[in-house]
Amino acid sequence: MDNHSPLSPMATAPQIRFGKIDDLSSRVAAATDAARKSLFSQQHEEGYWCGELEADTTLESDYILLHTLLGTGDPRRFAKAANYILQHQNEDGGWSIYAAGPSNVSASVKAYFGLKLAGYTADHAALVRARKKILEMGGVTKVNTFTKIYLCFFGQYDYDAVPAIPPEIVLFPKWFWFNIYEISSWSRAILVPLSICYAKKPFKKIPAERGVEELFVGGRDKSRMHLHWDDNLISWRNFFLVLDRMTHWFERVHIRPLRSIALKSAEKWLLQHFEMSDGLGAIYPSMLNAIIALRCLGYSVDDPQVIRALDEFEKLGIEEEHTFRMQPCMSPVWDTAYALFALGEGGEPADDPRMVKCADWILQKQVRTVGDWKVKNAKGQPGGWYFEFNNEFYPDVDDSAMVCLALSHVEHPNGRYLRESIQRAIDWILSMQCRNGGWASFDK
Numbered sequence: 001m002d003n004h005s006p007l008s009p010m011a012t013a014p015q016i017r018f019g020k021i022d023d024l025s026s027r028v029a030a031a032t033d034a035a036r037k038s039l040f041s042q043q044h045e046e047g048y049w050c051g052e053l054e055a056d057t058t059l060e061s062d063y064i065l066l067h068t069l070l071g072t073g074d075p076r077r078f079a080k081a082a083n084y085i086l087q088h089q090n091e092d093g094g095w096s097i098y099a100a101g102p103s104n105v106s107a108s109v110k111a112y113f114g115l116k117l118a119g120y121t122a123d124h125a126a127l128v129r130a131r132k133k134i135l136e137m138g139g140v141t142k143v144n145t146f147t148k149i150y151l152c153f154f155g156q157y158d159y160d161a162v163p164a165i166p167p168e169i170v171l172f173p174k175w176f177w178f179n180i181y182e183i184s185s186w187s188r189a190i191l192v193p194l195s196i197c198y199a200k201k202p203f204k205k206i207p208a209e210r211g212v213e214e215l216f217v218g219g220r221d222k223s224r225m226h227l228h229w230d231d232n233l234i235s236w237r238n239f240f241l242v243l244d245r246m247t248h249w250f251e252r253v254h255i256r257p258l259r260s261i262a263l264k265s266a267e268k269w270l271l272q273h274f275e276m277s278d279g280l281g282a283i284y285p286s287m288l289n290a291i292i293a294l295r296c297l298g299y300s301v302d303d304p305q306v307i308r309a310l311d312e313f314e315k316l317g318i319e320e321e322h323t324f325r326m327q328p329c330m331s332p333v334w335d336t337a338y339a340l341f342a343l344g345e346g347g348e349p350a351d352d353p354r355m356v357k358c359a360d361w362i363l364q365k366q367v368r369t370v371g372d373w374k375v376k377n378a379k380g381q382p383g384g385w386y387f388e389f390n391n392e393f394y395p396d397v398d399d400s401a402m403v404c405l406a407l408s409h410v411e412h413p414n415g416r417y418l419r420e421s422i423q424r425a426i427d428w429i430l431s432m433q434c435r436n437g438g439w440a441s442f443d444k
Contacts (some may be wrong), residue, residue, distance in 0.1 A: 052318065053328055069337045108133060112212060164247035263351075333389075
């Protein structure tokens with residue numbers, strides 16, 4: 001061979017040693033067997049799985065804000081929620097919206113306010129650090145719209161400076177270019193109760209020392225609280241800001257002839273969507289907003305609707321000896337489908353009683369009634385699955401597809417029932433296909 005000829009790729013490639021194939025196979029088998037046993041050990045008696053769904057500290061902060069607003073706060077639980085918030089404070093003094101993430105101004109302002117409402121004073125070391133970081137990030141005026149609205153409930157921000165959400169939007173017909181069914185399902189479930197809050201403008205007076213005046217850069221009086229105009233005169237941002245200013249003006253001069261009808265329609269929508277569900281949308285933000293909306297509409301704290309809404313909300317909480325935290329929602333259908341699919345892929349016998357029991361539980365959760373999806377999918381028939389324990393109005397395509405994959409690994413005593421359920425779901429998924437060929441989760 002020519003001494004100057006290039007070496008082959010194989011000759012220059014690093015040599016990787018895997019060890020004996022038999023040894024590797026046995027280790028993989030041992031690992032999968034351990035995983036299988038672990039999964040089954042976590043299966044609930046009814047046949048499902050449900051792990052904890054983690055989130056950021058805005059949930060604990062909002063929990064404190066909600067119960068302070070309602071006057072139903074539990075000092076012991078507030079203290080535990082505050083402990084949890086403090087445990088997740090970043091080194092720079094702020095709070096992030098995901099693990100090991102950078103400090104976020106909205107999450108940080110909420111945490112700061114929640115801690116003050118829980119009894120911490122502005123000179124507490126953690127709050128001193130937080131205040132410094134929040135001011136570095138621009139202060140209260142830089143938080144997102146939802147945070148501003150919640151601050152308005154306590155007089156810590158101006159209602160006139162937040163985007164208008166008039167309840168009249170629920171009256172827009174479905175054929176109109178904008179109506180509540182032209183936005184995502186989770187946005188719809190958040191905005192309808194928020195529109196009631198906007199109309200009623202709840203206010204809870206709190207002691208000045210519990211507020212967040214010190215988080216305005218240069219002081220609240222000198223802060224520019226309204227949304228900023230775009231530098232380009234003609235832009236979509238400026239177009240919507242003009243509409244917003246006009247809506248606020250009509251609000252101030254009380255030109256709102258359809259307000260009572262709109263509030264009745266929004267209330268009716270809320271109450272209808274409470275049914276067959278673990279709270280409105282079965283997810284934290286809409287559930288929280290719905291509770292406040294009910295109180296704004298005059299429902300007392302001991303009214304059955306409020307009690308039920310609060311009970312569902314509290315179910316999202318996890319209380320331990322020293323801390324209290326909230327989950328954004330429950331995920332039993334999703335977790336169960338993934339667990340069942342993994343076990344099937346791992347070689348678990350399809351007729352194993354635990355697999356069949358799991359299938360029985362998940363089959364009971366198949367949606368047989370119409371929900372919001374029907375507005376854009378008139379010809380489709382029910383057959384999907386949702387994410388949570390109960391959320392009949394909002395089945396979604398991804399859960400439904402995952403359940404179908406999982407059920408294909410089960411040999412059910414009633415095979416016909418299983419096959420018909422899967423076909424029903426497939427038909428629903430196909431009916432949800434969008435014009436461009438893809439799928440959205442909840443609406444067509």
